[in-house]
Amino acid sequence: MPVLHGDEHIRRLREEENYQDAFVAIGSNRLREKLAGKAVSQGYRLVNAISPLAVISPSVRLGGGIAIMAGATINADSAIGDLAIINTGATVDHDCRIGRAVHIAPQCGLAGNVTVGDGSMLGIGCKVIPEQSIGNNVVLGAGSVVIASIPDGVTAVGVPARIIRQ
Structure with missing residues (x-):
């Protein structure tokens, strides 16, 4: 092309x-x-760009303009918002809600019932335990582990993830 x-x-x-x-x-x-x-x-x-090497449950609801890369897994009853990226090897477990223009970096792991707000960026290798909420326009540093919900508009890093910038 x-x-x-x-x-x-x-x-x-x-x-x-x-x-x-x-x-x-x-x-x-x-x-x-x-x-x-x-x-x-x-x-x-x-239109969506979905790798044939991604695994997506038939009950997942997909927005428009999304990218789902090779090795990504999206499980039952999750919803992926418009313009989201689910990158290489990322896992989005059951009942997750991924907002508009979110980037879930390679090898991230989201447990069940996680919500990620619009415009957020989860750095490579982030992990999020079940039922946590990540606000809008959040940046999570590489390797962060989210064990408590994260409010809008902050940067959080570490294990466990701590807010370093409002």
């Missing part, structure tokens, strides 16, 4: 080439959400 640089191609491809589907392949949650908004406003439909 040719790589086209610059946002000016979004409108041209829709109007002149009649492209209808788009996938925003950018890791930054905020930038992915911004560019997806541009694409949708131009009439594109956001």
Whole structure:
């Protein structure tokens, strides 16, 4: 596939080439959400990129514009919001709720009934025990272990995860 640089191609491809589907392949949650908004406003439909090596329960509800990478597992009755990334080898257990434009990094493990708020980033190898809530726009450092809910807009690191920045 040719790589086209610059946002000016979004409108041209829709109007002149009649492209209808788009996938925003950018890791930054905020930038992915911004560019997806541009694409949708131009009439594109956001499609999902799901590895054939991912395991997804048939009862999972998937949003649009999401990426699910190889080795990821998403179990029963979970919901994955629009523009989320479930990265390589991450596990999302039963009844989890993953918000809009969330990034679950490689090898993260979310136990059952975990909620992750919009725009949050869980660094590589994070673990979250059952029934915890991670707020909106949270950053969890690599290897953090969440044993108590995390409020909106903070950075938390460590084992157990401690808030280091409001």
